[in-house]
Amino acid sequence: MSFVGGNDSLGQIVVVVLIRELAPLMSSLVLIARSATAVASELATMKVQQEIEALLAMRVNVKQYLLGPRLLAATLSIFCMATFFVMAGIVGAWFGCNFWNYYPLFQFLNSISLSLAPADIFFFIAKTCLIGQGIFMVAIKSGMSLKKAPFEVPIVTNKAVVDALFVAIAMQIFISGIFYLWIGVKM
Amino acid sequence: MDWSEDVTVEPSSPTIAVRYPVGTTNLGTLGPEFNYNFDVYAGQIIGFLEGKNPTLLFRLILGLGPLASGSIEFPALASLRTQENFYINLGLAQREKGLLSNLSLVENIELPARYHNFTWGELGPDELAHKALREIMIPEELWNGRPDHVAWEIRKRVLLARGVVCCPKIVLLEDPTNMFPWEKLPDLFRWIKLQKQEQRTTLLCTENIPFALSVCDAIWNAETQSLQTIDQYLDIKGPEWNTFVTQMRKQLENSCVSI
Numbered sequence: 038m039s040f041v042g043g044n045d046s047l048g049q050i051v052v053v054v055l056i057r058e059l060a061p062l063m064s065s066l067v068l069i070a071r072s073a074t075a076v077a078s079e080l081a082t083m084k085v086q087q088e089i090e091a092l093l094a095m096r097v098n099v100k101q102y103l104l105g106p107r108l109l110a111a112t113l114s115i116f117c118m119a120t121f122f123v124m125a126g127i128v129g130a131w132f133g134c135n136f137w138n139y140y141p142l143f144q145f146l147n148s149i150s151l152s153l154a155p156a157d158i159f160f161f162i163a164k165t166c167l168i169g170q171g172i173f174m175v176a177i178k179s180g181m182s183l184k185k186a187p188f189e190v191p192i193v194t195n196k197a198v199v200d201a202l203f204v205a206i207a208m209q210i211f212i213s214g215i216f217y218l219w220i221g222v223k224m
Numbered sequence: 225m226d227w228s229e230d231v232t233v234e235p236s237s238p239t240i241a242v243r244y245p246v247g248t249t250n251l252g253t254l255g256p257e258f259n260y261n262f263d264v265y266a267g268q269i270i271g272f273l274e275g276k277n278p279t280l281l282f283r284l285i286l287g288l289g290p291l292a293s294g295s296i297e298f299p300a301l302a303s304l305r306t307q308e309n310f311y312i313n314l315g316l317a318q319r320e321k322g323l324l325s326n327l328s329l330v331e332n333i334e335l336p337a338r339y340h341n342f343t344w345g346e347l348g349p350d351e352l353a354h355k356a357l358r359e360i361m362i363p364e365e366l367w368n369g370r371p372d373h374v375a376w377e378i379r380k381r382v383l384l385a386r387g388v389v390c391c392p393k394i395v396l397l398e399d400p401t402n403m404f405p406w407e408k409l410p411d412l413f414r415w416i417k418l419q420k421q422e423q424r425t426t427l428l429c430t431e432n433i434p435f436a437l438s439v440c441d442a443i444w445n446a447e448t449q450s451l452q453t454i455d456q457y458l459d460i461k462g463p464e465w466n467t468f469v470t471q472m473r474k475q476l477e478n479s480c481v482s483i
Contacts, residue, residue: 091322
């Protein structure tokens with residue numbers, strides 16, 4: 038960027054690419070690969086082992102005991118992962134900037150803060166939390182949809198991954214669309 | 225703990241009640257497929273024998289619906305939600321599965337007591353779980369183990385203990401001798417008699433007919449829809465059964481650790 042005199046645009050690029058789009062998307066992919074598969078297979082295995090039925094017979098609310106904590110964990114974990122992704126991305130971007138010419142860190146962070154609007158932060162939080170919940174709801178639904186046999190466990194796990202991927206990308210597009218429409222309306 | 229006698233469905237719905245020396249406690253209504261009231265005495269041990277009908281009865285009592293091809297279906301969930309205390313009064317010890325694999329044995333037993341914040345006098349969920357574990361004679365070194373790391377017999381004992389941790393009025397034992405080696409049957413016999421001492425009605429569903437006839441006070445005849453005493457049941461079967469069951473009962477009583 039320094040060759041074309043675009044150093045001042047770096048902050049805006051980081052905000053638009055990293056904070057608005059890349060961090061939620063990549064975090065959701067990691068969440069799907071690591072956690073959604075685990076949740077789907079765990080719940081499916083619990084169904085096979087009749088653990089869900091045992092909870093129902095003990096009058097334990099399955100939604101409150103099993104599903105609620107997982108949804109909350111998804112929301113918090115994807116937000117934390119996306120935040121770490123952003124921090125790592127900013128540090129990596131700064132190192133990249135300094136590869137050819139020295140670019141002060143303070144100036145770099147300043148350009149990011151000038152480009153970062155409250156709406157970006159709000160939509161970052163909303164996007165990450167909603168996508169995380171969407172992914173885990175798909176995983177939970179897939180896991181609980183198992184009928185009887187153990188051989189269905191990998192089938193529902195695969196289905197959870199594919200459906201969660203689709204939901205994550207669709208929500209990403211949808212929320213970004215709302216954001217840019219909202220900005221357009223404001224202007 | 226106070227038991228509610230509030231019956232929230234129509235008076236014509238069949239009920240289940242427990243008779244005590246001082247009176248009768250109506251525990252609530254049975255599932256919609258049930259056709260008759262079910263009165264039992266506190267501390268009574270009732271056996272349900274011979275095949276699928278007993279398990280069907282258990283499913284109906286719990287509002288779980290009919291057993292279909294080995295799976296459990298829940299058509300009566302709507303009525304379950306209106307009768308929360310009813311289902312705390314019933315303890316269920318399932319046949320073989322149902323332990324949560326991510327919890328230890330003691331945590332599995334504590335689960336219903338802790339979830340419902342159940343206490344019995346000064347005993348909290350922890351103490352109740354430890355009491356249940358001692359009564360079913362599970363070695364203390366296994367208490368913190370996971371279900372997958374212990375033998376099937378120990379898992380069965382944990383299922384039995386979990387069924388009584390909330391001190392229910394009625395405990396349903398689904399094939400309790402399943403997974404019990406024959407030489408450990410006196411332990412089970414002793415434990416069931418302990419429930420009788422604690423004035424807990426036991427409904428026992430099993431295909432191990434000799435054991436059931438040795439331990440039960442009465443047998444439920446699904447054909448006549450009535451309770452029969454053991455003597456009445458054995459009269460139908462023949463004198464050789466009477467001798468056999470008497471000997472088995474004596475053997476179990478002599479072998480079990482004293483209560």
